[in-house]
Amino acid sequence: MSRKKRNQNPGRITAGGNVPVPGQKGPSVIVLTQPKRFGIDIADFTSAVRAAENVDWPRRTALYDLYEDILIDSHLTCVVEKRRAALLCSEIEFRRNGAPDDAINSQIRSPWFRRMLSDMLDAQFWGFTLLQFYKDGDWINYDLIPRKHVDPVRKTILHRQTDITGTSWDEYPDLLFVGTPRALGLLSKAAPWVIYKRNGVGDWSQFSEVFGMPIQEYTYDTDYDDSRQRAIDDASNAGSLAVFVHGKDTSLNLLEAGNKTGSADVWERLGDYCNKEISKAILLNTLTTEASSTGTQALGTVHKKSEDKVLQSDRQFILDVLNYDMADIFLALGIDTRGGEFCYPEKKDIDPTSKVNIITQLKTGFNLPISDDWLYEEFGIEKPEGYEAIKQRQEEEEREAREKEELMAAASLVRQTDDGDPDPDDDTEPDPDPQKGGQDAPAKKKRSFKDRLRDFFAPAPQSGGADLDW
Numbered sequence: 001m002s003r004k005k006r007n008q009n010p011g012r013i014t015a016g017g018n019v020p021v022p023g024q025k026g027p028s029v030i031v032l033t034q035p036k037r038f039g040i041d042i043a044d045f046t047s048a049v050r051a052a053e054n055v056d057w058p059r060r061t062a063l064y065d066l067y068e069d070i071l072i073d074s075h076l077t078c079v080v081e082k083r084r085a086a087l088l089c090s091e092i093e094f095r096r097n098g099a100p101d102d103a104i105n106s107q108i109r110s111p112w113f114r115r116m117l118s119d120m121l122d123a124q125f126w127g128f129t130l131l132q133f134y135k136d137g138d139w140i141n142y143d144l145i146p147r148k149h150v151d152p153v154r155k156t157i158l159h160r161q162t163d164i165t166g167t168s169w170d171e172y173p174d175l176l177f178v179g180t181p182r183a184l185g186l187l188s189k190a191a192p193w194v195i196y197k198r199n200g201v202g203d204w205s206q207f208s209e210v211f212g213m214p215i216q217e218y219t220y221d222t223d224y225d226d227s228r229q230r231a232i233d234d235a236s237n238a239g240s241l242a243v244f245v246h247g248k249d250t251s252l253n254l255l256e257a258g259n260k261t262g263s264a265d266v267w268e269r270l271g272d273y274c275n276k277e278i279s280k281a282i283l284l285n286t287l288t289t290e291a292s293s294t295g296t297q298a299l300g301t302v303h304k305k306s307e308d309k310v311l312q313s314d315r316q317f318i319l320d321v322l323n324y325d326m327a328d329i330f331l332a333l334g335i336d337t338r339g340g341e342f343c344y345p346e347k348k349d350i351d352p353t354s355k356v357n358i359i360t361q362l363k364t365g366f367n368l369p370i371s372d373d374w375l376y377e378e379f380g381i382e383k384p385e386g387y388e389a390i391k392q393r394q395e396e397e398e399r400e401a402r403e404k405e406e407l408m409a410a411a412s413l414v415r416q417t418d419d420g421d422p423d424p425d426d427d428t429e430p431d432p433d434p435q436k437g438g439q440d441a442p443a444k445k446k447r448s449f450k451d452r453l454r455d456f457f458a459p460a461p462q463s464g465g466a467d468l469d470w
Contacts, residue, residue, distance in 0.1 A: 010171055010172065012132060012134060012143065013029045013030065013132055013143065013145055013157060013172065014026075014028045014029050014030070015028055015029065015030040015031075015032055015143075015145075015146055015149075016028035016030075016031070016032065017031065017032055018031060029157070029159070029167075030145075030146060030149045030157070030158070030159065031159060031160050032146060032149075033148075033160070033161050035064075035065040035068045035069070036062075036065045036069075037065070037068065037069045037072075038069065040066055040069060040195060041195060041199065042192065042195055042196075044062070044066065045066060045191055045192060045195060047062065048062035048063040048065075048066050049063060049184070049188065051063065052184055053182075053184070057164060058151065058153050058182070060127075060147070060148065061148050061161045061162070063184065063188070064126070064147055064148045065148075066191060067125075067126065067185075067187045067191070070187065070190065070191050070194040070195070071187075073194045073197070073198070073278075075275045075278055075279075076190055076194055076278055076282070079278060079279055079282040079283050080125060080282060082282075082283065083121065083124075083282065083283070083310065083311065083314060084118055084121055086311040086314070087117060087118075087121055087311070087314050087315060087318065088114055088117060088118065090315055090344055091344065091345060092108055092113075092117075092318075092319075092322075092342055092343070092344060093105060093108070093342070093343060093344070093345045094108060094337065094340055094341070094342050094343075095340055095341065095343060096339050096340030097339065097340070101340060103335075104335060104337065104340075107139065107140055107335065110139055110140075112139065112140060112141050112142065116131065116142060117318060119131065119144050120178050120317075120318060120321055121314060121317075121318070123178040123179035123185075124179075124185065124186055124314070124317070125185045125186050125187050126147055126179075126185040126187060127147075127152075127179055127180065127182075127183040127184050127185035127188075128147070128150070128152050128177065128178060128179030128180065128181065128183065128185075129144070129147075129177075129178040129179055130144075130145040130147070130150050130152075130169070130175060130176070130177050130178075131143070131144060131145070131175070131176045131178070132145060132172060132174055132175050132176075133174050133176065133329050133333060134174060134333075135333055135334070140333055140335070142176075145157065145175075148161040149161055149166075150169075151166065152177070152179070152181040152182075153181045153182060155168060155169050155170065156168055156169065157169050157172075173332070174329060174332065176321075176325060176326060176329055177325075178321055178325065186281055186282055189281040190277075190278045190281045190282060193274040193275075193277045193278050193281075194274070194278065196270070196274050197270070197271050197274035197275070200267050200270040200271060200274070201267065201271055203267060204267035204268070204271075207267070219231070283307050283310060284306050284307065284309075284310055285304075285306045285307050315344060319342055319343070319344075322342040323341050323342055352379065355378070355379075359375075372391075
């Protein structure tokens with residue numbers, strides 16, 4: 001976009017109702033309308049999808065009202081928040097030339113950044129997300145443009161959600177579009193199952209209300225109105241059970257289902273099936289959200305790997321937006337990201353017990369030096385006061401223990417040689433001349449460890465002050 005276009009920025013896109021809020025200086029750019037909720041069926045869904053997929057004049061108002069409605073479903077909320085939590089729990093860091101940039105990382109750790117990641121991920125569910133960024137003091141902030149007032153195909157901002165034409169968003173250089181213009185999002189795949197489940201559970205509730213509680217029956221004499229009125233009064237004061245008040249000459253026949261339990265199981269199975277389809281649409285699996293009577297540990301592991309791939313794809317999706325789509329916006333806001341990139345400084349997820357075993361093997365098996373400070377930080381242990389003195393005392397005790405062991409080993413070896421046991425260090429050679437040793441001389445002269453130890457050291461000088469002849 002040219003510099004001239006950037007200088008003609010009309011400002012922020014404000015949103016509000018028909019009545020200005022206190023403190024509002026001018027009219028809102030977008031006039032919001034309350035979404036329509038409840039009473040939806042498959043016919044409403046199909047007509048909303050057709051309107052959103054219109055090639056020339058796509059209209060997403062009805063579809064996004066339907067999305068707002070189905071997100072009340074607890075199971076759909078669970079699987080959506082599962083993907084959102086996995087993303088928000090991942091630590092993101094900006095590095096330049098391999099080193100963290102503290103100035104940009106301080107912005108990443110601020111609340112607006114987590115909120116932005118959540119709205120960016122919503123592009124996967126709604127089809128797109130449009131954000132407008134601005135500087136709020138030393139921090140960055142942004143506004144989420146209401147999706148019902150955005151036409152992503154024609155790139156326009158609608159004043160009212162029923163408008164066909166609007167303002168081109170090219171006039172706002174600080175806008176970031178995330179998603180695909182004609183995509184309807186994953187909620188379009190989950191919506192039919194939420195509608196089927198909601199209507200089925202409604203029928204199940206009505207069935208339980210009719211056949212799950214007894215019916216109170218009151219009879220009165222047909223010719224006496226006072227008896228009829230007393231029966232009605234008694235029925236109204238008895239509780240909330242179903243009531244049938246009739247004269248003696250009339251009767252009530254309830255035609256119940258042949259198998260009440262089996263009939264109730266039909267709706268329960270329908271609800272379970274819809275939940276599984278919702279899990280497949282959002283997480284691509286079923287066994288990581290609820291238990292199954294036919295599932296095994298091996299099958300659950302396979303489903304977990306499939307879910308991990310989805311979460312990894314979300315993380316890469318966010319990195320692509322930060323490193324490519326937001327580069328110009330960061331630069332316009334005074335944050336220079338050139339020469340660096342956003343990344344996930346991941347640490348290997350190892351439980352403490354396994355980590356201790358690995359460290360022990362590295363120390364004993366490979367004799368690798370390990371920093372004490374790293375161990376304290378890794379396991380969250382507080383370093384004691386006077387650490388250096390304690391460490392020095394431990395090293396002295398270990399050295400004294402080693403010297404004591406060496407002396408005990410030497411003393412044990414001396415006792416063995418004095419007792420006549422063969423000396424393993426005896427290196428004397430047999431006398432080759434039998435005349436020197438006599439006829440019965442032994443072939444080998446044995447020397448004790450004391451003798452060899454005594455010969456090893458030179459004799460001390462007898463007269464003081466005498467020079468040593470080296």
